[in-house]
Amino acid sequence: xxxxxxxxxxxxxxxxxxxxxxxxxxxxxxxxxxxxxxxxxxxxxxxxxxxxxxxxxxxxxxxxxxxxxxxxxxxxxxxxxxxxxxxxxxxxxxxxxxxxxxxxxxxxxxxxxxxxxxxxxxxxxxxxxxxxxxxxxxxxxxxxxxxxxxxxxxxxxxxxxxxxxxxxxxxxxxxxxxxxxxxxxxxxxxxxxxxxxxxxxxxxxxxxxxxxxxxxxxxxxxxxxxxxxxxxxxxxxxxxxxxxxxxxxxxxxxxxxxxxxxxxxxxxxxxxxxxxxxxxxxxxxxxxxxxxxxxxxxxxxxxxxxxxxxxxxxxxxxxxxxxxxxxxxxxxxxxxxxxxxxxxxxxxxxxxxxxxxxxxxxxxxxxxxxxxxxxxxxxxxxxxxxxxxxxxxxxxxxxxxxxxxxxx
Amino acid sequence: xxxxxxxxxxxxxxxxxxxxxxxxxxxxxxxxxxxxxxxxxxxxxxxxxxxxxxxxxxxxxxxxxxxxxxxxxxxxxxxxxxxxxxxxxxxxxxxxxxxxxxxxxxxxxxxxxxxxxxxxxxxxxxxxxxxxxxxxxxxxxxxxxxxxxxxxxxxxxxxxxxxxxxxxxxxxxxxxxxxxxxxxxxxxxxxxxxxxxxxxxxxxxxxxxxxxxxxxxxxxxxxxxxxxxxxx
Numbered sequence: 309x310x311x312x313x314x315x316x317x318x319x320x321x322x323x324x325x326x327x328x329x330x331x332x333x334x335x336x337x338x339x340x341x342x343x344x345x346x347x348x349x350x351x352x353x354x355x356x357x358x359x360x361x362x363x364x365x366x367x368x369x370x371x372x373x374x375x376x377x378x379x380x381x382x383x384x385x386x387x388x389x390x391x392x393x394x395x396x397x398x399x400x401x402x403x404x405x406x407x408x409x410x411x412x413x414x415x416x417x418x419x420x421x422x423x424x425x426x427x428x429x430x431x432x433x434x435x436x437x438x439x440x441x442x443x444x445x446x447x448x449x450x451x452x453x454x455x456x457x458x459x460x461x462x463x464x465x466x467x468x469x470x471x472x473x474x475x476x477x478x479x480x481x482x483x484x485x486x487x488x489x490x491x492x493x494x495x496x497x498x499x500x501x502x503x504x505x506x507x508x509x510x511x512x513x514x515x516x517x518x519x520x521x522x523x524x525x526x527x528x529x530x531x532x533x534x535x536x537x538x539x540x541x542x543x544x545x546x547x548x549x550x551x552x553x554x555x556x557x558x559x560x561x562x563x564x565x566x567x568x569x570x571x572x573x574x575x576x577x578x579x580x581x582x583x584x585x586x587x588x589x590x591x592x593x594x595x596x597x598x599x600x601x602x603x604x605x606x607x608x609x610x611x612x613x614x615x616x617x618x619x620x621x622x623x624x625x626x627x628x629x630x631x632x633x634x635x636x637x638x639x640x641x642x643x644x645x646x647x648x649x650x651x652x653x654x655x656x657x658x659x660x661x662x663x664x665x666x667x668x669x670x671x672x673x674x675x676x677x678x679x680x681x682x683x684x685x686x687x688x689x690x691x692x693x694x695x696x697x698x699x700x701x702x703x704x705x706x707x708x709x710x711x712x713x714x715x716x
Numbered sequence: 717x718x719x720x721x722x723x724x725x726x727x728x729x730x731x732x733x734x735x736x737x738x739x740x741x742x743x744x745x746x747x748x749x750x751x752x753x754x755x756x757x758x759x760x761x762x763x764x765x766x767x768x769x770x771x772x773x774x775x776x777x778x779x780x781x782x783x784x785x786x787x788x789x790x791x792x793x794x795x796x797x798x799x800x801x802x803x804x805x806x807x808x809x810x811x812x813x814x815x816x817x818x819x820x821x822x823x824x825x826x827x828x829x830x831x832x833x834x835x836x837x838x839x840x841x842x843x844x845x846x847x848x849x850x851x852x853x854x855x856x857x858x859x860x861x862x863x864x865x866x867x868x869x870x871x872x873x874x875x876x877x878x879x880x881x882x883x884x885x886x887x888x889x890x891x892x893x894x895x896x897x898x899x900x901x902x903x904x905x906x907x908x909x910x911x912x913x914x915x916x917x918x919x920x921x922x923x924x925x926x927x928x929x930x931x932x933x934x935x936x937x938x939x940x941x942x943x944x945x946x947x948x
Contacts, residue, residue, distance in 0.1 A: 617830050
């Protein structure tokens with residue numbers, strides 16, 4: 309009967325109920341979307357950027373404090389031999405990678421015409437590399453270094469240079485002896501990685517090609533390691549540091565390598581807590597006010613029920629039942645709107661602009677919905693309404709039967 | 717001599733309005749016996765509703781005692797008071813005070829639900845009372861679909877549903893026309909005579925006063941007469 313009475317009262321006081329219902333629903337929609345975006349940002353870092361950059365990275369130690377850490381004098385000699393010595397069951401994938409600065413130039417047969425050019429970072433990788441997943445997955449034309457041949461460019465760089473798939477591009481570098489060198493390479497793949505920074509700054513060749521271009525046989529910029537369990541990275545980094553001691557190498561785990569980005573992720577988590585608190589205050593105020601108004605309008609009715617034998621705690625339970633119903637239904641409605649929005653955005657993506665890339669994220673974020681977030685928001689919305697109802701029920705139950713009955 | 721079910725002894729009730737103390741009752745004493753059909757009469761503001769509220773466990777006296785079936789009501793906690801209002805004393809209000817979102821049956825059975833009476837038993841009790849107060853055709857109607865007299869008969873049925881020993885009615889006919897008032901009073905009198913339920917009701921209508929077998933007259937918070945109707 310209490311549940312029925314609560315439901316009937318909700319329907320009878322439809323306008324006020326709609327305010328409470330709407331406030332809860334809007335709060336849950338916003339929290340679901342905000343939670344999805346923040347989870348998407350975190351996921352970009354934890355599931356995309358960090359695995360692409362490696363859980364553990366080995367580089368030349370001297371590069372750390374160098375004015376130009378990309379100088380070719382900071383390559384690891386005998387990188388392939390060193391790679392072969394890395395045996396550890398915690399390691400899933402280990403690869404050498406040669407990063408080098410280069411100028412990509414449009415090939416022009418007519419020397420009178422000025423060739424377009426753009427300065428980029430070349431990534432020399434194995435054709436079957438497990439890294440650069442966003443590039444491999446983002447190939448829109450051609451394929452990723454077929455047979456180790458050619459060069460993969462982003463569509464945006466290809467457009468800047470006026471080149472296309474099947475054409476060629478001149479790759480100009482200076483080798484380790486500071487001698488200029490170039491190769492004209494066929495364009496075998498075009499990609500959209502989803503990251504503006506990556507698209508505008510990176511091209512990919514095979515490591516063999518990269519070594520030829522910079523005259524660095526058997527040398528690499530770094531050894532990237534992916535682990536079966538990312539949480540073992542600090543322990544493995546410490547073990548490898550001991551193993552490679554005296555070789556002038558530096559071993560860095562992802563927690564230290566991405567400390568700044570991880571701090572931002574933690575900051576976003578804290579920010580989300582503040583967003584929740586904000587909604588507790590704003591939505592809570594609206595809901596409390598509406599529930600209080602509804603309760604005050606029915607003070608005489610509560611007086612009647614008390615006069616015919618309803619106990620104080622039963623009155624409180626009745627008001628709380630109403631709040632729980634409104635909060636629960638409002639939260640469900642909020643989830644019914646919020647979850648599909650997040651799911652659509654998780655496919656389409658959300659462009660947050662290139663500024664986000666300077667703090668370590670990609671410009672296009674793919675929000676993620678998690679069931680835990682859904683349950684948390686459902687409980688959160690219901691609790692706001694319950695807390696407001698609890699306050700209203702306390703106010704009502706403090707009055708004596710006579711005060712309730714004589715309320716005008 | 718019938719059993720005394722209620723004893724009011726030297727009861728006073730003061731209301732505080734800012735710094736002003738307004739005495740509503742000034743030392744009222746009387747007894748109510750089983751099966752009585754008693755009327756409290758007097759002009760507006762004489763303390764009738766205050767006295768009924770004290771007897772009905774709705775308010776507390778400033779001094780003196782109200783003893784119901786041997787229990788001093790002043791000693792009861794909130795839950796015990798609610799228990800008495802639910803099972804021992806029925807209350808009928810001047811303005812009916814029905815729950816607007818519930819229909820006739822639901823309004824009447826609400827106190828039974830608070831007592832966790834099984835559904836079948838509930839239905840039998842409510843059906844009987846609906847017949848007694850003559851509302852058989854209106855069981856699915858909400859209060860706003862009923863006339864004043866019908867609403868008051870729903871309120872009477874609700875007051876009787878847990879078989880209380882005493883029913884208090886605060887000016888039950890004040891909002892009704894004379895014909896409907898007579899119907900309501902007849903219903904109350906019949907229940908008093910057939911089921912031996914004690915009734916105490918307030919009125920300032922002399923025609924209604926005549927239904928009572930005993931009349932207590934109040935004036936300025938004091939009892940100025942306790943007689944059979946017509947006696948002075």
